[in-house]
Amino acid sequence: MSADKLRIGFIPLVDAAALIVAVDCGFAATENLDIDLVREVSWSNVRDKLNIGLFDAAHMLSPVAIASSLGIGHVRVPVIVPFNLCLNGNAVTVSPKLYSSLQGLADGNLADPVVSARAMARLVEERKKSNAEPLTFGMTFPFSNHNYQLRFWMAAGGIDPDEDVRLVVLPPPYMVESLTSGHVDGFCVGAPWNSVAVDSGVGRILHFGCELMARASEKVLAVREPWANENRDVLAALIRALSAAAAYVEDKNNLAIVSETVAKRIGVSADLVVRSLTGNLKIAPEGAIRADNRYMLIGGSGVNRPDPVQAAWLYAQMVRWGQAILTDELYAVAQSAFRPDLYDAALGLAPPPDKGTPHDGIGAFVGPKFDPAAIASHLDAWRIRRPGRPHLSVVH
Amino acid sequence: MTGLRERLAFKRPSGFGRSAAENSVLAEMRKGSDQSGHGSSPPGGQRDSTLKIAIVDESPVRAAILEDGLREAGFLQVERIAEHRNLLARIYALDPDVILIDLESPSRDMLEQMFQMSRAVKRPVAMFVDQSDRASIQAAVDAGVSAYIVGGLRKERITSILDLCISRFNAFSRLQAELDRAKDALDERKVIDRAKGVLMKAKKLSEEEAYALLRKTAMNENKKIVDIAQSVLTASELFK
Numbered sequence: 001m002s003a004d005k006l007r008i009g010f011i012p013l014v015d016a017a018a019l020i021v022a023v024d025c026g027f028a029a030t031e032n033l034d035i036d037l038v039r040e041v042s043w044s045n046v047r048d049k050l051n052i053g054l055f056d057a058a059h060m061l062s063p064v065a066i067a068s069s070l071g072i073g074h075v076r077v078p079v080i081v082p083f084n085l086c087l088n089g090n091a092v093t094v095s096p097k098l099y100s101s102l103q104g105l106a107d108g109n110l111a112d113p114v115v116s117a118r119a120m121a122r123l124v125e126e127r128k129k130s131n132a133e134p135l136t137f138g139m140t141f142p143f144s145n146h147n148y149q150l151r152f153w154m155a156a157g158g159i160d161p162d163e164d165v166r167l168v169v170l171p172p173p174y175m176v177e178s179l180t181s182g183h184v185d186g187f188c189v190g191a192p193w194n195s196v197a198v199d200s201g202v203g204r205i206l207h208f209g210c211e212l213m214a215r216a217s218e219k220v221l222a223v224r225e226p227w228a229n230e231n232r233d234v235l236a237a238l239i240r241a242l243s244a245a246a247a248y249v250e251d252k253n254n255l256a257i258v259s260e261t262v263a264k265r266i267g268v269s270a271d272l273v274v275r276s277l278t279g280n281l282k283i284a285p286e287g288a289i290r291a292d293n294r295y296m297l298i299g300g301s302g303v304n305r306p307d308p309v310q311a312a313w314l315y316a317q318m319v320r321w322g323q324a325i326l327t328d329e330l331y332a333v334a335q336s337a338f339r340p341d342l343y344d345a346a347l348g349l350a351p352p353p354d355k356g357t358p359h360d361g362i363g364a365f366v367g368p369k370f371d372p373a374a375i376a377s378h379l380d381a382w383r384i385r386r387p388g389r390p391h392l393s394v395v396h
Numbered sequence: 397m398t399g400l401r402e403r404l405a406f407k408r409p410s411g412f413g414r415s416a417a418e419n420s421v422l423a424e425m426r427k428g429s430d431q432s433g434h435g436s437s438p439p440g441g442q443r444d445s446t447l448k449i450a451i452v453d454e455s456p457v458r459a460a461i462l463e464d465g466l467r468e469a470g471f472l473q474v475e476r477i478a479e480h481r482n483l484l485a486r487i488y489a490l491d492p493d494v495i496l497i498d499l500e501s502p503s504r505d506m507l508e509q510m511f512q513m514s515r516a517v518k519r520p521v522a523m524f525v526d527q528s529d530r531a532s533i534q535a536a537v538d539a540g541v542s543a544y545i546v547g548g549l550r551k552e553r554i555t556s557i558l559d560l561c562i563s564r565f566n567a568f569s570r571l572q573a574e575l576d577r578a579k580d581a582l583d584e585r586k587v588i589d590r591a592k593g594v595l596m597k598a599k600k601l602s603e604e605e606a607y608a609l610l611r612k613t614a615m616n617e618n619k620k621i622v623d624i625a626q627s628v629l630t631a632s633e634l635f636k
Contacts, residue, residue: 042501042502042505048542169506170506171502174502183482
């Protein structure tokens with residue numbers, strides 16, 4: 001029987017590891033899939049090529065899949081998520097200059113995001129008084145955790161991310177150059193770009209994404225819903241191949257081969273990939289290391305099964321920052337874009353009886369626990385948000 | 397998005413220019429106070445020399461070809477942006493009606509930011525909103541061009557610009573292919589000349605004899621002369 005041919009788009013980032021390993025280490029072939037992995041330069045391209053059928057599936061920012069299904073920011077195309085490719089993996093990096101300003105204003109350890117957010121707020125206040133230009137931060141896409149994580153963190157310190165600072169979209173390959181030139185003062189981006197900035201001596205990692213939210217769906221495998229319905233068996237085979245690849249990536253015995261394979265596809269040194277996959281990151285040019293085994297999760301317990309709580313959280317961020325309105329209908333669409341049923345069916349699994357820790361599925365560093373069934377009241381807990389609601393209460 | 401779709405589907409009896417009233421509607425829309433971006437459509441539709449077009453392309457040659465094509469077609473306000481730095485600021489300053497961007501440019505994601513609601517920036521409307529338009533999206537993607545439309549413009553006018561860009565892009569690709577072939581030919585000449593030199597020196601041959609030897613060997617071995625010449629050069633390196 002001839003293999004099923006698939007074209008899958010991806011952006012060269014470490015969090016595409018499961019996809020890359022599935023193709024390059026034989027897991028796709030085992031499932032009789034012949035995958036053409038197509039490297040892309042922008043998320044807009046990935047989205048558009050998936051939308052119009054040039055790609056059968058894509059490595060995609062989790063919020064983009066939801067935005068496509070909701071029809072916000074672009075054409076409405078029902079896109080579904082049958083597999084979660086990565087949880088976490090981002091980091092906030094700042095210039096050495098910004099870091100030392102924050103140190104001067106910190107009332108505790110800057111490694112604590114509560115402390116760093118407050119220090120940021122003081123700095124923003126000082127700069128306003130001296131009529132300095134607002135601080136500028138880079139993020140990768142309007143519908144991205146990079147955008148939401150920067151906003152969530154800053155707002156926790158009292159900064160209005162739309163009024164007090166500038167957030168600009170920058171393609172990941174431009175991040176380091178923009179930090180070097182002073183075009184931005186910091187950024188939130190995925191691996192390996194934070195490490196590249198540290199290695200070039202122009203940036204210092206302030207926070208891992210997982211320090212802001214313990215579990216954040218970062219990248220997903222996205223497919224068009226009609227395609228999924230017409231190609232159930234092929235999709236199931238793809239889910240199995242990705243699941244096997246993700247487990248292979250997560251097994252530290254395979255670290256060397258996995259890192260080389262991924263490094264080759266994304267065009268960086270294997271060492272940078274090792275650091276990201278193990279969560280052992282050099283955070284400062286002079287060599288300080290921070291380790292966190294939640295830094296980037298490609299496989300393992302509960303990582304790959306699409307979690308509708310994550311979808312609801314991302315939709316809540318869209319509402320908080322004025323990208324979407326809050327309605328029951330949109331909420332239902334957002335949640336049902338994540339399809340654990342397809343994942344379970346492909347792998348012959350029964351739905352898991354219990355959710356992992358943290359039990360709200362998100363684990364944000366401040367604020368009330370997230371209840372997906374009560375987005376409105378959850379959002380009311382936040383003073384700083386876009387639609388300009390009355391100040392109801394303050395959570396710091 | 398349904399409002400916009402309806403608007404794009406709006407059909408107008410052909411052969412009418414734009415009236416003063418219609419012009420003011422267009423001007424009103426360009427002010428972009430409409431936060432949703434779904435204002436009513438200007439009923440105009442003739443090719444419009446006042447249409448401001450920005451080309452974002454890091455390839456200066458291709459951008460020049462596009463610009464020339466647009467000017468020939470009567471679009472007089474065409475600006476090129478080659479640098480990604482401060483791209484959005486430059487676009488805001490320019491305030492174009494249409495932005496054309498190379499699909500192979502990572503800067504494309506920067507433009508997505510314009511599609512966000514913001515009090516400072518008017519909300520532009522993506523051209524590819526009408527889902528019935530798959531064929532033209534496909535053609536644009538294939539040709540490597542993507543268009544973003546700022547403000548509310550009529551589909552027919554955009555389609556004509558896009559068609560023009562696609563044909564120009566294809567022309568550029570052909571030109572590029574020809575240039576590559578010419579460059580290859582030049583490179584081959586150089587290899588053959590150097591191999592002739594090696595043979596002339598090593599075997600005390602004249603230039604004609606050296607070339608004849610290369611040609612004869614190539615014919616005997618059923619290979620191209622340039623391949624034989626390359627082998628000669630490789631061998632002579634080894635014997636050094």
